[in-house]
Amino acid sequence: MGSKSDGMQQVKVERVFIGAGCNRIVNNVSWGACDLVAFGSQNAVAILCPKIAQILTTLPGHKASVNCTYWLPNAKFAYKAVEMERHYLLSGDADGVIILWEYTILDKKWRHVLQVPQPHIKGVTCISGIMMSQKDAVFASTSSDGTVNVWELVFPCTSEGDCKLSCVETLSIGSKSMVALSLAELPGNSGHLALAMGGLDNKIHLYCGQRTGKFVPACQLKGHTDWIRSLDFSLPILGIGETFILLVTSSQDKGIRIWKIAFRDSLDTKKEEISLASYIKGPMFVAGSSSYQVSMESLLIGHDDWVYSVEWQPPSIINGNECYQPQSLLSASMDKTMMIWKPEKTTGIWINVVTVGELSHCALGFYGGHWSPKADSILAHGYGGSFHLWKDVGVASDDWKPQKVPSGHFAAVSDIAWARQGEYILSGSHDQTSRIYAPWPKKSCLENEDNWHEIARPQVHGHDINCVTIIQGKGNHRFVSGAEEKVARVFEAPLSFLRTLSHATSGDSSLLDDLQAEVQILGANMSALGLSQKPIYSQVSPETTNRSNTDGLDTLETVPEAVPVEFTEPPIEEQLAWNTLWPESHKLYGHGNELYSLCCDHSGKLVASSCKAQSASVAEVWLCQVGSWKSVGRLHSHSLTVTQMEFSHDDKYLLVVSRDRHFSVFSIKDAGADEINHELMVRQEAHKRIIWACSWNPFGHEFATGSRDKTVKIWAVENASTIKQLMTLPSFKSSVTALSWVGLGRQSNHGFLAVGMESGLIELWSLSCERSDNGNLMVPNATCVVQFDPFLCHASPVSRLTWRPSEKIPDSKVIQLASCGADHCVRVFNIDFL
Template sequence: MSVNVSKAEAKNLFISAGCNRIVNNVSWGASDLVSFGAQNAVVIFCPKAAQILTTLPGHRAAVTCTHWLPSNKFAFKAKSLERHYLLSGDADGTLILWEFSVADTKWRHVLQLPQSHKKGVTCITAFMVSQRDAIFATSSSDGTVCIWDAELPTSSGGECKLTCLENLIVGSRPMVTLSLAQLPGNTGLIALAMGGLDNKIYLYCGERTGKFVRACEVKGHTDWIRSLDFSLPIFSGECDSILLVSSSQDKGIRIWKLTLRGSLADTEGTRRRGEISLASYIEGPVFVAGSFSYQISLESLLIGHEDWVYSVQWQSPSVVAEEEVGFYQPQSILSASMDKTMMIWQPERKTGIWMNVVTVGELSHCALGFYGGHWSPDACSILAHGFGGEFHMWKNIGVSSDNWQPQKVPSGHFAAVTDIGWASCGEYILSVSHDQTTRIFAPWHNQDPQSNGDSWHEIARPQVHGHDINCAAIIQGKGNHRFVSGADEKVARVFEAPLSFLKTLHHATSEQSSFPEDVQADVQVLGANMSALGLSQKPIYVNATHEVQDNPGNDGIDTVESVPDAVPIALTEPPIEDQLAWHTLWPESHKLYGHGNELFSLCCDHEGKLVASSCKAQSATVADIWLWQVGSWKAVGRLQSHSLTVTQMEFSQDDNLLLAVSRDRQFSVFKINRGMDEINYNLIERREAHKRIIWTCSWNPFGHEFATGSRDKTVKIWGVEKKTSSVKQLLTLPPFDSSVNALSWVGLVRQRNHGLLAVGMETGLLQIWSLHVERGDYSISTGSVTAAPIIRLDPFMCHVSAVNRLAWKKREKNENYTSLQLASCGADNCVRLYEITVDKPDNH
């Protein structure tokens, strides 16, 4: 008897990712989509839906820069565009051009630019000459700046013509910010401003065909230049001028004016008549470009930020701007600073003095601030990205006066996500990461009546820790929500859900959650506070909340060690970043001491009575697996079998067997006997199963068969005989293209012992296999396994680097198909959720 799955489909339900901690990483396009780099993925999110739409695979190093063609600055030129383009650069110097089709929301890898940079790309900027023609410049830490001409295709799938106009060598101090503009006066000349690791702004000028030469240096800042942005031409009286805004680590912002003085013939005449006064030279340098001369003068100096100003950006021109009458460039600048604020600056109507008119964010000395700020194309929203990989967005909802309010944005880990698990009743996903946080993602029920179904959001950040977190296990069984996590320390920590989380979860699911009301009544902890060193989370008790409010902490004395008191409350809508970071912590209830090295893997049995843990190990003496009793948290066993790190463990569905796999290429199967007062265990099999490290394992939910996956690119299926308790190999799947890093087996039809095996690889790709176990007389000795691949997920749906963990949740069954949810996490900072739909299998 074999089982045939006739139809299977996979679709993306949710993606979470944090932004790389790099300054020029984010771009808001005229398409009203935002791009950013998450490790080596290019991530696209929709600000209106507050959801990540897709990730683009192609880079082999961390993405450092993204830039839309056209960007928000040129939204008025993109009213009816069917296709938008995106440039992305990485830490290896690779540049890729992508095409986004508006009609079918499909992405296409257009081309990889010829290798022009030998080191990481630090900035990409572009000027749209027309809807189909752009000039863009790229800078790199190899000390070069390249200027390109791009002819974008007029038809879908058409060829894109790229020409390198110039390769400028700027010396040992690399440039970190660029801005391009057309010089005023219909001269057809292009200006390129660049700034970097000194305090000067360098201006280069050239024609559309290239030949860029250094025109002048602009001095004024006293520290490194961090951001430059040219305005579009402004028309003031008789002379045409453009403005350049610059920001620096000297905490200041300067506005410079470039004014056309006339053609060289005119200036020669004025010089002979002696009409050039000394004042015109004091104003700033005069430079010559082509047959024209220009004057640079300092228009204004803006002081207001208390830390480095990492980005400045002119407000996007109105979409109703017409090219014939010139661009209407709003006199409004957005700045973002390491002091964790963004400011909008505008000139006063009467005096023309530039003033700070809006400040958003919070002046903060306990957390690092913003790496960049961006206007939306319609200038109604502003977006910042920060040191913690997070986004902050504010929208102006005021009618007669400005009223900027925080908005929901996607959130996620900003380092590799190492482990993931489902809550016992499947209400949420919990993930842990090397970014030293634990996060909970859940579907928020019917948040928007127009949306189809629930949308997923991060609803809590239970643990914010001082070490990289490597593993976690959610305690199964009844009772309050609990989990154990293990980090780069020798201690495992146990956390228990506070009342504020239980109520938030109830709001999110809007149906009866798994915890009974009496448990809610028993929970006396409202939330948790962070300790000064960020290693232990102290409970805030329900009956002590009034004391916290009466005494705000430390008697008003602000010391380096003081941390703001958390204000845990039940959330009635998906939280924003500031709420997540401070007010959704869980209290730590126990520490589990015993391991000799950093924790590496954890698992819990299905009854919620035992937790197994392992640590990094170079010898057999520290490679023991420890067993802990849930509740008392006593160590009840030390299982010895391996000589190197145990990489993953899992209990069989009936909790009688514990499977462990290790870097020593062996697996072990232990029999667990549970008495009234004690746990007995014995090793029933240890075997060298693969030629390289075994990274992952998973049990068949319907029996004592299990799968192992290894760096040797193979997956093997094994069975434990009932009578003799010996292990027999049943099947080896055909070799995969790369190391197998994650496996998860889910049952479909118990009577036929049929299930699905999800396979995650080092390349980030995912496959789903259909597995059918046939037992002869209910003993494996005559049994067999049939396997067939049913889904190979599209690379655009997969991770872009190693898959670290996979976890199934069974969702629903009906007559014709079975729908399941598969969660995955990877080294690309992403947590992903897929819906896998398969037809009900038939017997053949």
């Protein structure tokens, strides 16, 4: 939350919504004892709360993509965290940097504690730790630079204290780096730690050492025939006459192995007879005065693809303070399933007791699976940057049901647009999808406000999407998207979406009711080989569509039929990816290169489009008429890519800014008979570097331009023919990449300009000015009223800012601002003018 007073004006900024996908990499997700999940989203660390299915915040600080996160304590050590007031989070990135964060349970505040010294030379691939007590922990990190570092971390006793961090060991592994780690205390109260690591040489390496370091190789465990992907130690288990820990390992050989490490009082030097038992028994090793026997406990075969993660069920507390480690483990695989394994009570043979996810034909495999601290939920993250959560809702027996989780893009978000009435946000991304987010009405009195969710994924494309715009004016919901192809595509809302939207808007559906009587298309199908999404008509029965698909020769076109669904609650990932497509109604041709920017006028009659360009002939702006979709104009002015366009709010002018450092203003007039008169009014060099952004004053003919030269300039159209520069805002600390101007009240002499920067930060400027007697604007007064808290902002360049349209703005003190950025995030803020 950020706020600042400016004379009479005071502004408070609050997070409303964050939509973000998970980086597609193993070890990226960690479920903490505080019941929050941490994951990397590009170079930000995102924190989600599974209970409310919302991302709470993102932590800025990494300059490279976040590879792995690890909670101290995580779900495994939740039993040690009962009285901990502060929890800690480690995050490692592709540059080798590891950052430690502190989370205070009571006030829910985050703090950047420190950056771990001696960073890895290459990207961090895994972080794993062990809670020694509530006051200290030991953690290890590994990297593709071939080293494993072991650290001791002592937590502060008071809230003002500092964490004490010391490196106790650096192990050089060699050319075949390790990608998985796990730490455990060896049984028998020896005070020794075991460090298991696995990676590219197909072996599990066991090291023994103390908290002060001195880790030495103990033994190697062989058996897997491909890369080791995951390792996890159990807590000590009391067997009949022995104490032991179990190590579970998974590999790209599709197998899971369980190894038993049993404590022996003294080294048994007797020669054993050559028998089956002696083959099953593995090596022995000594740690201090104790010896340990390693044996192969079980081999679990069940997955059909690489097993990316295995994890023991978190221990539970019984009889007040006694800790019990259940013999139950969770595995996640690229075969799109997660499995829970347990030993049979009679035979002791490990069997698969629960399988989830096998029906999600869209999941494209899982990179990892995690238990909740209470072991009543399991979470997977998938190839599509998505989360998949199942909860055990059974009373007497297991009954795992899918749950709603946050979702979002897994690549840079290039553009966003509000619906005409502000009912939802549409976003387009380089992950080749467009998505729709909307506030969903609260269900219970426990929820203070509506929670935002992704309610549709209208376009799943074969190209990175660069720009989107929603068609304004009356009629059905439509949008145009432009991607890394030379064609713009028009999409129209199907009946299933309109019905879902009526549930999301709490019955405020008078307009929707009128539309639903006219719309005959229920949903859309994606063809297997094409990029077009084909309509599914509401009057066609399923029998006829299925029969027509199977008539004649078998072709690659016989993909599973999408089933459009009306949702009465927010859809989950499997439903979004398959049941919420919009049909494509038209293609707009003309450009010579891939599309770069789009905009629609406010009356919903014209769409302007531009493409990437290195010459004047390609850099032209095309005007297309909504409805007939005919080209009605080609505007020539620039010599390089047009980066953004915007119509003035009375649609008289089109403002165009370009990489060639110039802006242009075109006058646009409707000549009737499907003709548009357009004329270049002015072309002017405005900045010293690329102009990235522009925005009109909502109630006047003033506009702002923002550039890589770190400046924002305010201009005015005078006498309908000339452009006058009114002022230049004080220089910003970073390149300006996004602008959006909103007016308060019905007066054009007061408004707010939102400025987004390459650093990810956002500022809000108050622009107030007086008009002279002839109506011309005098030099405005500009004041920065608020700099958004970095914990609210993006961690990478801001791509677009846009204010929520609302008829209530003249009376309302709270308006909403949406933003998107290269950190894969879509964000919505409440701006409260106190």
